[in-house]
Amino acid sequence: MKKRNIFLQLALSATLLFSTVAYAAEITSTKDIPVGGSGQMEMVGTIEPTILSVTMPSFVPFNISNSLSTQNKVISPRINVKNNSNVPIQVDVAYTRVDLSKMKNTTWSNTGAVNANQIAIGLKQEEVENEMPTDLAHARWLHANEDQDMNVLILDANQEGAMYVVGTLGQDVSESATFNVTPTFVVRRTSTPEQ
């Protein structure tokens, strides 16, 4: 009986001993700081790069004609821009290459106001979904062959937006010839999203 008690006590002691060791090992791995003592904890931070991710057109075709009865004389597709980034962006026109060499006696207007022999082309943010603008209010006018940095659209993170080509032309501008307008869109990260 005495031997049996001693054996049981030893077995119990061994169980407790291993349990304690296991517990101690777990505490050691999280760097337990004793009460009244001091310790250092290393915190490692990694800076994640900000990725600009955008879907936008690289070519914008349009038609212009005096036969349109509206103030806006341009037939434009919907220029859709999608910000896939987690940061707000702005879309600017950095430069516009204009070639009017096939248009006799025709010049470009940077302001939207045209005389009989002038053409003006700009961009306008969508006001009614899927509807081409009929007027030229709030249009941003493209400057021919010079640096411009003109903002045309601001999008919040993961937001989608649209704009249209708008324009007008003087009554004496020939409609049988073609001309080329090539704006270069530049996307920038911005900190002030506009609603």
Place this chain on the structure above:
Amino acid sequence: MSKGKKRTLIAIAILLLMALTVTICYFIFTKKAEPTSLVYDDNATAGIMPGVDLDQRRAELQTLLDRSMIAFSINTSPVFLNGTSEGNLLIENPGNNAKLLQISILIDDTSEEVYASKYLKPGTYIESVKLDKVLEKGTYNATAYFSAYDEDTGEFIGQTGAQITITVQN
């Protein structure tokens, strides 16, 4: 009717028939010979006349624009340890693009090209690059231009840009 008169009438009828045949043949063959050299008007413009069908014209333009849509990704602030080391540019041509992309980076102040990639197939990306020009320590505003090309023909479609800030640490 005498025999002589009968012969004369038959002869006249034959002559009239022959004359009629010759006239018909003349009109038929001369009209066919006319359009051998077609001259097209230089002043004509291909497509639907503006104002005829606005919705159809707009749909055609939309198709052209949709084909030119490009998606791209880039790190807005790549960092280079020094002028000759690699930096984390992280440029991507996503798999849904269906276009080849070529990227060139120009410093805004000088318009100097400091990097030009070769063509990137859709569904590929470049994580780190070495610049083609050695830049001194500093921060540079630059624009990365993404030029899109047709995947099958290699034809240039269009271009768009993204502003970035390059940092060279040493």
